[in-house]
Amino acid sequence: APHRLVIDLEGAEFDPSILAPLPIGWRAGQLNETTMRVVIEHEMMAGQVIPQLQAGRTLQFPLRSIDPNAVIENPAQPPVVDPGPPSQRPALISGPLKVGESAQAVDITIPVRSGRTGAPTGVHVGLSTIRITIPNSTQEGPSAPAAWEGRLIRQVTMRPGSGNSTQLILETRRPLIYDIQNNGDSLNIRVSVPSFAFGGLSGKTFVIDPGHGGNDPGAVFAGVREKDIALDVSLRFGRLLEREGVRVVYTRSTDVFIPLGRRSEIANEAAADLFISIHVNSNTVANTASGSKTFYHRQQSPGQLLSIAIEGELERQGRLRSMGPWSDTRIYRSGFAVLRNTRMPGVLVETGFINNSRDRAQLSRPEYRQQIADAILAALKTLAAEGAAD
Numbered sequence: 001a002p003h004r005l006v007i008d009l010e011g012a013e014f015d016p017s018i019l020a021p022l023p024i025g026w027r028a029g030q031l032n033e034t035t036m037r038v039v040i041e042h043e044m045m046a047g048q049v050i051p052q053l054q055a056g057r058t059l060q061f062p063l064r065s066i067d068p069n070a071v072i073e074n075p076a077q078p079p080v081v082d083p084g085p086p087s088q089r090p091a092l093i094s095g096p097l098k099v100g101e102s103a104q105a106v107d108i109t110i111p112v113r114s115g116r117t118g119a120p121t122g123v124h125v126g127l128s129t130i131r132i133t134i135p136n137s138t139q140e141g142p143s144a145p146a147a148w149e150g151r152l153i154r155q156v157t158m159r160p161g162s163g164n165s166t167q168l169i170l171e172t173r174r175p176l177i178y179d180i181q182n183n184g185d186s187l188n189i190r191v192s193v194p195s196f197a198f199g200g201l202s203g204k205t206f207v208i209d210p211g212h213g214g215n216d217p218g219a220v221f222a223g224v225r226e227k228d229i230a231l232d233v234s235l236r237f238g239r240l241l242e243r244e245g246v247r248v249v250y251t252r253s254t255d256v257f258i259p260l261g262r263r264s265e266i267a268n269e270a271a272a273d274l275f276i277s278i279h280v281n282s283n284t285v286a287n288t289a290s291g292s293k294t295f296y297h298r299q300q301s302p303g304q305l306l307s308i309a310i311e312g313e314l315e316r317q318g319r320l321r322s323m324g325p326w327s328d329t330r331i332y333r334s335g336f337a338v339l340r341n342t343r344m345p346g347v348l349v350e351t352g353f354i355n356n357s358r359d360r361a362q363l364s365r366p367e368y369r370q371q372i373a374d375a376i377l378a379a380l381k382t383l384a385a386e387g388a389a390d
Helices: 043-047 226-243 260-269 301-317 357-363 366-383
Strands: 004-010 026-032 035-041 091-093 097-101 105-114 121-124 129-135 137-139 153-160 165-172 177-182 186-192 205-210 247-250 274-281 292-296 322-327 346-353
Touching (some): 121 301, 129 186, 137 153, 137 165, 205 260, 226 247, 292 301, 346 357, 346 366
Parallel strands (some): 091 137, 205 274
Antiparallel strands (some): 026 035, 091 105, 097 105, 105 186, 129 165, 292 346
16 A cells, blocks of 8 residues: 555665666665665556566566556655564664773674664775664664774764664774674674784785686686786785785695685685685676776675775776775675685685776786785785774
8 A cells, every 4th residue: 555566686786876767656775785675656566466586687577567657646755664563663772882892892782672673784884984784673862973982983873774774883993894793682793903904914824816727727818818917916915915924825826726625725724814816807798897896705894894995905006997895795696615615804806807908908017916916915004903093
């Protein structure tokens, strides 16, 4: 009442900048941190067959004929979220309380006064802002930013989110990662310096994984091979790390083939603090995509934070544009094997597109490959403890 078809796309992010004008009664928006909602509001939806949609990049199904000139009351209203039965109605939560702090971490508790929240999700909004979304919740009391005294957090804001959710915004004094535990009667959040960066880089063990190798050349275009670029960048990066006092382990340091599973095993056997895989991108049509991108596994906070830092430094080089940090689940539902099977934080850096003439020209230059190595090191130093801004 009124009749509507509601489609929730889990794992999707709404980009209003590419949205063409919608018919009257159609709406699209971000329901929560991980779900996009599409609403088709029309009396004909009373007889619409519910589509059986499969995961994929394109969704298509038969829709009942709709008069595009039909007038729908309040067509611009946001997607409607049914509050559901009392047991599923928004939980009442209190403002955040600091319950512990050290040089490395801050522990925060959000009391749940009544009801049950949905599973909280987090995302890094740049290097110094963390946004945590608490589904099925409403805040007790007014929303107002609160200044927090301490070395790690500058300001905390709790505010209403979309679709019966609450957002907690943490403005940090230095790059921090987050971990969220839902205990039913409270939400416990720990924000901390990444373990691979706390206390500086010296003494840590990093595994560098040059993609492909041996009889697996990776992407090849115009005589340029991914495996060669990946190895050269990796060796340059490793030498920089060694100067910083880091113990460097390579999955390969020569042109040999290493199976995917073995790459993760090498990292796990080394008890590494961090895993970094170096690759070169390619796509189906030459010269249609350009730039670097860095992948992290699923929604893991340490990899996401490092990906943001790496892409920021690569973009500062000014040679190629950054396509930003990406979750590996945007490519495969289970993510990349080398990131999925390692027991430490990790990222996979795509340094450019080998089948883009401009990218390939840059990647073929030793000077630019050195700049990539410099940029990754600069990103790590940004996250390291001695780089903190008090």
